[in-house]
């Protein structure tokens with residue numbers, strides 16, 4: 141299948157994140173995308189006529205992002221690094237590290253008055269301190285949304301499937317907040333764009349280890365997008381505060397949200413049983429389009445996750461997604477066993493395309 145490559149990913153190059161009271165090497169790094177490029181180059185998934193076989197993203201502008209995200213949030217994220225750098229410079233630091241939020245409006249505090257203070261706005265527009273905001277965060281995230289919209293355009297033009305090679309991920313980003321390494325919600329933007337182009341029903345299947353809280357929340361009260369997710373139980377796993385089985389949607393959206401949380405350490409057989417359950421529900425829904433939040437942090441070797449999928453399981457995942465039989469947009473989310481991310485994704489794409497599992 142064709143791969144759309146967000147080359148702007150490299151602009152977002154966090155070096156560190158906060159973990160257990162210390163700055164540790166960042167998990168979500170440009171190297172992830174470099175391994176993806178290396179694994180797909182020279183394969184049938186990199187057979188387009190430009191950019192080493194990868195499709196170059198078109199530019200659809202900011203309007204499709206604003207169909208999902210609040211304007212004030214997009215403006216903040218766009219200008220946040222410059223504000224941070226200017227503030228640091230006025231304090232005599234001309235080479236600041238990444239910006240991290242450190243203060244949030246707890247329930248009962250005001251969200252309706254946007255603070256002038258930069259740190260206060262970082263908290264207003266974020267969900268965690270685990271997401272470094274760097275000089276290139278906006279450029280990379282914007283490029284990711286454009287790459288995803290380009291993948292959607294390929295489907296409209298007759299492709300059966302497309303893969304979007306991008307980072308940072310997107311599924312934790314909500315209407316007006318960043319977090320979980322995510323700044324803009326690529327799959328939500330694509331789903332909304334598909335509806336705006338005339339689709340009546342879109343399915344999003346999130347197979348990343350972490351619940352896609354942003355995607356769920358964006359479509360929670362709507363029937364035109366069915367969100368199904370298989371993920372580590374939020375009682376113990378990030379993002380903790382959403383992703384439980386009793387979240388079935390609200391109002392017109394009741395019945396169109398389906399969470400399949402599994403205990404950390406669950407066997408692979410349970411994961412595939414959940415996949416079948418999710419696909420059955422999505423088939424009943426009858427969408428014109430399937431969008432997959434393709435995290436491969438379900439891999440046994442992932443450093444921050446606790447499922448046990450191996451290379452052949454990713455191949456099997458691709459096969460099962462293909463049998464769904466709808467135009468399918470696969471969008472990269474997590475996967476932090478950096479050297480294995482590319483091969484795991486290649487296994488999914490090969491499985492989808494009916495190709496044999498390639499040797500490592």
Ligand code: OKP
Nearest residue numbers: 159270320350378444474475
């Ligand atoms: C993003 B995606 C590990 C902390 C984990 C957040 C994880 C975000 C995962 N030191 N922090 O869903 O893969």
Ligand code: ZN
Nearest residue numbers: 348349350474
């Ligand atoms: Zn994840």
